[in-house]
Amino acid sequence: ACGGDSTTATPAEGGSSAAAPTGAKVGLAYDIGGRGDQSFNDSAAAGLDKAKSELKLPDPRELTASPGETEAQKEERLRLLATSGYNPVVAVGFAYSGPVKKVAAEFPDVKFAIVDDAAATGPNISNLVFAEHEGSFLVGAAAALKSTKNNVGFVGGVQVPLIQKFEAGFAAGAKAVNKDITIQSKYLSQPPEFTGFNDPAKGKTVAEGMIDAGADVVYHAAGGSGSGVFEAAKAGKAQAIGVDADQALTADAAVKDVVMTSMLKKLDVAVYDFLKSFAAGTVKPGTTVYDLKVAGVDYSVTGGKVDDIKDKLEEYKQKIVSGEIKVPETTS
Amino acid sequence: MREAAISIPTEVVAQPAVELEGITKRFPGVVANRDIRLMVRRGHVHAIVGENGAGKSTLMKILYGMQRPDEGVIKINGDPVAFRSPEGAITAGIGMVHQHFMLADNLTVLENVVLGSEPRKGGIAIDFRAARKKIKEISDAYGLGIEPDMLVEELGVGARQRVEILKVLFRGARILILDEPTAVLVPQEVEELFDNLRVLVGQGLTIIFISHKLDEVLSVADAITVIRRGETVAEVDPSAVTARQLAELMVGSELPSPETRDSTVTDVVALSVEGLTVRAPDGRAAVDQVAFTIHKGEVLGIAGVEGNGQAELVEAIMGMRPADGTIHLADADISSWSTLRRREGGIGYIPEDRHRHGLLLEAPLWENRILGHQTRRPNAKGPWIDRAGARGDTERIAREYDVRTPGIDVDAAALSGGNQQKLIVGREMSGDPVVLIASHPTRGVDVGAQAAIWDHLRAARADGLAVLLVSADLDELIGLSDTLKVILRGRIVADVDPSAVTPEQLGSAMTGAGEES
Amino acid sequence: MTATGLAARQPTGTAPAARGFKLTWPVVLLGVAGFLALLSLVRIVTGATDIASGGTVSAALSLAVPIGLAGLGGLWAERAGVVNIGLEGMMIFGTWFGAWGAIVTGNPWAGVVAGAVGGLLGGLLHAVATVTFGVDHIISGVAINILAMGVVQYLSKLVFAPMRGGGETQSPRIPGIDRISLPGIGEPLRQVESNGWFFVSDLAGVLRGLTQNVSLFTILAILLVPLSVFLLWRTAFGLRLRACGERPVAAESLGVNVYTYKYLAVVVSGALAGLGGAYLSIVAAGIYREGQTGGRGYIGLAAMIFGNWRPGGLAAGSTLFGYTDALQLRQGGTSVHALLLFVALILAAVAVYQLVKQQRVRAAVITAVSAAVVFTVFAVTDTVPEQFTSFTPHLTTLLVLALASQRLRPPAADGVRYRKGQAK
Amino acid sequence: MSPAAGGFLDRVSGRVKLTGWLSLAAPLLAILFAAVITAVVLLITGNAPFATFALMAEYGVQPRSLVLTLNFATTYYLAGLAVAIGFRMNLFNIGVDGQYRLAALLAAAVGGTVALPGPLLIVVVVLVGVLVGALWAGIVGLLKATRGVSEVISSIMLNAIATGVGAWLLTPALLAVPVAGSNNIGTRPIPESAHFPGFALIPGTTVKVFGFIVVAILMGIAYHVLLTRTVFGFDLRATGRSESAAVASGVNVKKMVLATMLISGAVAGMVGMPQLLGASYSYSLDFPAGLGFTGIAIALLGRNHPVGIAVGALLWSFLDNSSNILDLEGIPKEIVIIMQGTIVLSVIVAYELVHRYRMAAEQRRVSRELTGGTGGSGGAGGTATPEGAVSR
Ligand SMILES: Nc1ncnc2c1ncn2[C@@H]1O[C@H](COP(=O)(O)OP(=O)(O)OP(=O)(O)O)[C@@H](O)[C@H]1O
Numbered sequence A: 001a002c003g004g005d006s007t008t009a010t011p012a013e014g015g016s017s018a019a020a021p022t023g024a025k026v027g028l029a030y031d032i033g034g035r036g037d038q039s040f041n042d043s044a045a046a047g048l049d050k051a052k053s054e055l056k057l058p059d060p061r062e063l064t065a066s067p068g069e070t071e072a073q074k075e076e077r078l079r080l081l082a083t084s085g086y087n088p089v090v091a092v093g094f095a096y097s098g099p100v101k102k103v104a105a106e107f108p109d110v111k112f113a114i115v116d117d118a119a120a121t122g123p124n125i126s127n128l129v130f131a132e133h134e135g136s137f138l139v140g141a142a143a144a145l146k147s148t149k150n151n152v153g154f155v156g157g158v159q160v161p162l163i164q165k166f167e168a169g170f171a172a173g174a175k176a177v178n179k180d181i182t183i184q185s186k187y188l189s190q191p192p193e194f195t196g197f198n199d200p201a202k203g204k205t206v207a208e209g210m211i212d213a214g215a216d217v218v219y220h221a222a223g224g225s226g227s228g229v230f231e232a233a234k235a236g237k238a239q240a241i242g243v244d245a246d247q248a249l250t251a252d253a254a255v256k257d258v259v260m261t262s263m264l265k266k267l268d269v270a271v272y273d274f275l276k277s278f279a280a281g282t283v284k285p286g287t288t289v290y291d292l293k294v295a296g297v298d299y300s301v302t303g304g305k306v307d308d309i310k311d312k313l314e315e316y317k318q319k320i321v322s323g324e325i326k327v328p329e330t331t332s
Numbered sequence B: 001m002r003e004a005a006i007s008i009p010t011e012v013v014a015q016p017a018v019e020l021e022g023i024t025k026r027f028p029g030v031v032a033n034r035d036i037r038l039m040v041r042r043g044h045v046h047a048i049v050g051e052n053g054a055g056k057s058t059l060m061k062i063l064y065g066m067q068r069p070d071e072g073v074i075k076i077n078g079d080p081v082a083f084r085s086p087e088g089a090i091t092a093g094i095g096m097v098h099q100h101f102m103l104a105d106n107l108t109v110l111e112n113v114v115l116g117s118e119p120r121k122g123g124i125a126i127d128f129r130a131a132r133k134k135i136k137e138i139s140d141a142y143g144l145g146i147e148p149d150m151l152v153e154e155l156g157v158g159a160r161q162r163v164e165i166l167k168v169l170f171r172g173a174r175i176l177i178l179d180e181p182t183a184v185l186v187p188q189e190v191e192e193l194f195d196n197l198r199v200l201v202g203q204g205l206t207i208i209f210i211s212h213k214l215d216e217v218l219s220v221a222d223a224i225t226v227i228r229r230g231e232t233v234a235e236v237d238p239s240a241v242t243a244r245q246l247a248e249l250m251v252g253s254e255l256p257s258p259e260t261r262d263s264t265v266t267d268v269v270a271l272s273v274e275g276l277t278v279r280a281p282d283g284r285a286a287v288d289q290v291a292f293t294i295h296k297g298e299v300l301g302i303a304g305v306e307g308n309g310q311a312e313l314v315e316a317i318m319g320m321r322p323a324d325g326t327i328h329l330a331d332a333d334i335s336s337w338s339t340l341r342r343r344e345g346g347i348g349y350i351p352e353d354r355h356r357h358g359l360l361l362e363a364p365l366w367e368n369r370i371l372g373h374q375t376r377r378p379n380a381k382g383p384w385i386d387r388a389g390a391r392g393d394t395e396r397i398a399r400e401y402d403v404r405t406p407g408i409d410v411d412a413a414a415l416s417g418g419n420q421q422k423l424i425v426g427r428e429m430s431g432d433p434v435v436l437i438a439s440h441p442t443r444g445v446d447v448g449a450q451a452a453i454w455d456h457l458r459a460a461r462a463d464g465l466a467v468l469l470v471s472a473d474l475d476e477l478i479g480l481s482d483t484l485k486v487i488l489r490g491r492i493v494a495d496v497d498p499s500a501v502t503p504e505q506l507g508s509a510m511t512g513a514g515e516e517s
Numbered sequence C: 001m002t003a004t005g006l007a008a009r010q011p012t013g014t015a016p017a018a019r020g021f022k023l024t025w026p027v028v029l030l031g032v033a034g035f036l037a038l039l040s041l042v043r044i045v046t047g048a049t050d051i052a053s054g055g056t057v058s059a060a061l062s063l064a065v066p067i068g069l070a071g072l073g074g075l076w077a078e079r080a081g082v083v084n085i086g087l088e089g090m091m092i093f094g095t096w097f098g099a100w101g102a103i104v105t106g107n108p109w110a111g112v113v114a115g116a117v118g119g120l121l122g123g124l125l126h127a128v129a130t131v132t133f134g135v136d137h138i139i140s141g142v143a144i145n146i147l148a149m150g151v152v153q154y155l156s157k158l159v160f161a162p163m164r165g166g167g168e169t170q171s172p173r174i175p176g177i178d179r180i181s182l183p184g185i186g187e188p189l190r191q192v193e194s195n196g197w198f199f200v201s202d203l204a205g206v207l208r209g210l211t212q213n214v215s216l217f218t219i220l221a222i223l224l225v226p227l228s229v230f231l232l233w234r235t236a237f238g239l240r241l242r243a244c245g246e247r248p249v250a251a252e253s254l255g256v257n258v259y260t261y262k263y264l265a266v267v268v269s270g271a272l273a274g275l276g277g278a279y280l281s282i283v284a285a286g287i288y289r290e291g292q293t294g295g296r297g298y299i300g301l302a303a304m305i306f307g308n309w310r311p312g313g314l315a316a317g318s319t320l321f322g323y324t325d326a327l328q329l330r331q332g333g334t335s336v337h338a339l340l341l342f343v344a345l346i347l348a349a350v351a352v353y354q355l356v357k358q359q360r361v362r363a364a365v366i367t368a369v370s371a372a373v374v375f376t377v378f379a380v381t382d383t384v385p386e387q388f389t390s391f392t393p394h395l396t397t398l399l400v401l402a403l404a405s406q407r408l409r410p411p412a413a414d415g416v417r418y419r420k421g422q423a424k
Numbered sequence D: 001m002s003p004a005a006g007g008f009l010d011r012v013s014g015r016v017k018l019t020g021w022l023s024l025a026a027p028l029l030a031i032l033f034a035a036v037i038t039a040v041v042l043l044i045t046g047n048a049p050f051a052t053f054a055l056m057a058e059y060g061v062q063p064r065s066l067v068l069t070l071n072f073a074t075t076y077y078l079a080g081l082a083v084a085i086g087f088r089m090n091l092f093n094i095g096v097d098g099q100y101r102l103a104a105l106l107a108a109a110v111g112g113t114v115a116l117p118g119p120l121l122i123v124v125v126v127l128v129g130v131l132v133g134a135l136w137a138g139i140v141g142l143l144k145a146t147r148g149v150s151e152v153i154s155s156i157m158l159n160a161i162a163t164g165v166g167a168w169l170l171t172p173a174l175l176a177v178p179v180a181g182s183n184n185i186g187t188r189p190i191p192e193s194a195h196f197p198g199f200a201l202i203p204g205t206t207v208k209v210f211g212f213i214v215v216a217i218l219m220g221i222a223y224h225v226l227l228t229r230t231v232f233g234f235d236l237r238a239t240g241r242s243e244s245a246a247v248a249s250g251v252n253v254k255k256m257v258l259a260t261m262l263i264s265g266a267v268a269g270m271v272g273m274p275q276l277l278g279a280s281y282s283y284s285l286d287f288p289a290g291l292g293f294t295g296i297a298i299a300l301l302g303r304n305h306p307v308g309i310a311v312g313a314l315l316w317s318f319l320d321n322s323s324n325i326l327d328l329e330g331i332p333k334e335i336v337i338i339m340q341g342t343i344v345l346s347v348i349v350a351y352e353l354v355h356r357y358r359m360a361a362e363q364r365r366v367s368r369e370l371t372g373g374t375g376g377s378g379g380a381g382g383t384a385t386p387e388g389a390v391s392r
């Protein structure tokens, strides 16, 4: 990350005993979709909820972006939160990069956090970014280990650099296990068309296509379209890998059992950590990378489907943490 | 044929089929009908005459339930009725053939005819077989020659008119309203229509008949009502008036006598056409090797039954349709010129269908003045529209051509058909044309306006204008033309001397009678 | 789907194809067979096994259904003379109400009905605006699209957010609709298909896609096409309705209450678009998600125009769209690359036809050059970039329209404001 | 129907000619109606309507909000104009969306790579946008003119194609440059010298109004002049009103289709410029999308009249802006979308109602005059003195 002093987060420890100062009114600005998208906005919301109950915060204010809006609107959203006395202000999503930078400069006394972006820097901006590629590497390896047909699939929501990071990690992980493995990859829509995150029907068709073409494990980074991927996996007797949250827990009951594992991107932890450090008065500006080392990204083991390969996965994890394996962030 | 009417049983005759009392209908800015009274006896052909915009069509639409009167009483067979829609009128046995065709081009004849009273089988499905049979029967009985499965768009105007009549007969109407049914027909067709009407009257039907052709009215009507500016002005007996008297009643003043005609033909060629061929989409030649020359000061008339290539010929000359052959305007070969260039070169154009080709109905009159002359003074200066110039000139046209309008800012759609036509004629004459292509210049125009339009044409001819006149009105053709040609199936089949020919002779030449022998 | 509509268009004549050319069952079947044979050839040459597989056909079918339903909705409205750009909005209502109905009753068919009713309400609004108030049809449609978006977002916040598994932008899981298969032939067909024989395997694939694991809703949707043909072209009701779209004053002058028919048509139109929406949420996705329609209402409208305002044509249009969409979604790079060869072959055939049969040398040369260009692209690449495959269905539609002869014939009074008693 | 009746507002309202207090009645009725509907929705969901409206109004008149409203409106206005040009010729350019996105992307790429002095670069960037927009729309025009392809289908399809092509171009291999630490990706930023200067128009805030607003106003004037004062505009409107009559009057309809699409696309190419040259200086993933569809609503709301479109754009952008404050106060901001939809419908319905009322009033007036004995119906073109006679 440029400019900002890069630090590594300390993993969250449950049951904090730190006394919360009252009156920390949290303002949180979501990206399109907002709370309840069962995807990454929801993860942020989970962190906020946890902070609220554990740190006994007053009611936070949550605002959501609209599709197709301009930077000016995002800026105004943050500014409204800041002027209305909300501090700290958390912006979810890289699209807030420019606006956070601008508004943070206007309100030096307000602490800002931005998720998924390290480009907006300032003395009162904390950048919470994730090593999605590292987590994806592990589920990629899991997919390859579990695939009997040597054929795995990746379904991306929208072809943007962030999602391509998932793809790159996944492919690298699968290749690490079996360098001749077939990796099918497909995106549901192209920017600025963001419907790919909201189209389970397309997710299903794509995954069906992959399964018909021989894939038996399919990983998705497609937000709400993921439910279609799970359905296709169920119908095609294949396995699926969830994303962001532990989808073996959150997915619909009918398809839960096809979720072999999930790539955990612990936005909730990041948000909670930030709010906790704010409460403790120890907010650090600059980039905090949530990577494998700090368990900011990880794979899930719910359902016990990866228990048999867990040792191998842990081995890969160690190699990544130790730097022995360098996971690429971009495809090709 | 009035014997037929007399043969109706007397007790029926005693009872009027239609009585209208005190009918008043207002439109914004206009009172179309004011306190109109009309009594139509059963078994009569009752004619209604009046100038354009006098309110004839409005009155008939009221009778037919398409419009509701503001005041007044309608009685059918002595019973007062209040129709909320044509449905009621149809049920009461009234049928109407409208002034403008009420046909859907993209539907078949059958579909157009049965619409609204479809014979059914099994509850909802249309019984096409029964419908086809019934149409055939009616068509044969009255010699209408109608093919039920043709698309209406493939029909010529004459056939369309017959479909309209068939529609009414199909519903078994006892009272027929015919609003200008003959405007588009040639004499033979008119004669056939009248024969049919007489048969119908003979069967006890009642017919209300509107026409601007007063001789027709006199020949067919049993009674005549004259309407002027929305009011009933006279009820006359056809045997007791002349056409001229009738016309004077209509316009409310004395008509000047017709001027005598003398030739103004020069030997300077204005327009010459050679080997002109226009192909229809199916490859058939709609216009086939047509050649003619029009000199300055000459009116060349083209006679022909509608649909024999006149429309294509005119559109080819205007450059609106691709054609083979050459067209010369004076010395210039204009075959490859665009329509705009031809118009700029001095060709004026009075189109056959004023609504489709002549006007922007939703634009004000002064913008309609610009249409077709948008590159020339007084409407334009270079690439700019000269609003003041166009408006001023529109005022002038309205004045000189007697366009009756509340102002030049009203939409063209607000004018009556006759007044729309006068505007078009005025506009085309104002472009200082060298050649005028006039297609049915007086169709649907009342006698007064008709005469005015003819006068304008004659005056321009005297100034050296060359006119190509296409018309279905044979009197008009014979009266105006210096030379007459007959077109049949796209070919010029005869040259006729207008000073020697009668409408009847011309009519038979047009239908190709005697062509084979 | 296609064949039914095409066969039914005969009685009203004027197929959009060249004059004098009649679409009869044998011609249609022959065309389909030729098409399949060519696809088969391309499959064998390129090894793109997915282009006629059962999975592709099945996916094509389910991608085509919502578009076809929206298009059918458009057809009903426009045949009565009301332009319906509000299909998208009515479809949005359909997705939301379909999901809601199925969830609160626990019965997916109740959801289907609710979705239709949701769309119907949108249609009713459109009818009130355009027929009663004489508002410009496009304005009303655009307004309905905006309104629908706002209303369902608002409703989701109120209704779905508090539900278990629901959120502000999505519903809980929707109970599914049964799928059926023609028994006994699924496995044999799969066997034949996997052998990779010329033509036979492809035919097996197509049959398998059409007969196996088909949702009952899909069957209902397909049946709506011939049903529309019957109602609109064979009944008195349909004749009157179409007359209102061709020449309302003529209908009025014969005692037809034009308002009534326009109302009915637009309301049915809304219900059909609503069904399309309900299909998306209930069958295709099993869940309601905000923005799920993804512009399919507009595509439906395009399919209807593509199909020349005819049920068979729009079915063909939506099938083409669904098929190419299925190709690009399932095996994007490979299949679309193979499609290039297919296009090159078709173009070459057209060039020959133009040269030999029509003697249009210039056109033939242009077509031949295009064929060569497409072939070269095919030959020098071995896949198509993802960004390009994404618009395969759109580009295909555009190309077909650009190449096919255009004899589009919208209803004559389509979009024209009508008021009773205003006849001139 | 008197020729002198009405003036400015009549022309704004197009077909409807209104006089006196009636000219105010239509918009008032519409706003009232939209407010009532919105109030009902708010009430049903347990929010106080008046407090909500007061909140929006209060927020809306703050200097900063005013600036934002003007800035959004600038963009919306251009989008509205682009659509309206097509509408005047009965061409439904539903493809403004794809046109402006592709145009902005390529213009931004040129702006970020070409080294030119500031003002010149601005001109070049705008020209590239205009050119790309025109060419992309030109495909639609060409297909319609030569192949008869409906512009509705082709522009819907070209929107999707523009998305794909744009996504392809916006990759590091081609036009995009990755920014360290960012998940965004965009074109190289346009140098500061070529930023379009803004105005500090509204006192009380440091936020500047897009300088491009001047260009937008000029475009509106140009639109008006082109359509109503030039022969080309006359031909365009004539074709829109009746294609067959236009053909007979010598208009080459195919050329007009092409020209109109080119112009519409050229204006569409400008839609992204206020944002590009006034705020983001680069085309990236978060460049506003969907403006073309907003443009359709605004063109319709403004009845294709330059001033009407301006009013529509301002109203729309005001509502968009105020959604933030609603969200902050916990009122679902979707209410604004509902309001926008309702306004479009009710404005149009209100005009229709007032129009009908006026017709009825006119009818009463005429009948009153006539019973008053003034007599004489429709004739105004001088006294009728028919000359000539029945030729027999
Ligand atoms: N729907 C309408 N709205 C407004 N004015 C109308 C309407 N219909 C007719 N008018 C007006 O009413 C008057 C009478 O029209 P009408 O059509 O009855 O005349 P007409 O006698 O049939 O004339 P023509 O011989 O030209 O057919 C005209 O001034 C006409 O402009």
Ligand SMILES: Nc1ncnc2c1ncn2[C@@H]1O[C@H](COP(=O)(O)OP(=O)(O)OP(=O)(O)O)[C@@H](O)[C@H]1O
Pocket: B116, B117, B118, B119, B120, B121, B130, B134, B170
């Ligand atoms: N020309 C005809 N030949 C044979 N049967 C006819 C004919 N016209 C009408 N019918 C029959 O007479 C009955 C009444 O016809 P009508 O046209 O009044 O229909 P309708 O039921 O009143 O239609 P709607 O109620 O929709 O207006 C129908 O059952 C129809 O089948």
Ligand SMILES: [Mg+2]
Pocket: B056, B057, B058, B099, B179
């Ligand atoms: Mg009349």
Ligand SMILES: [Mg+2]
Pocket: B053, B057, B416, B417, B418
């Ligand atoms: Mg008239």
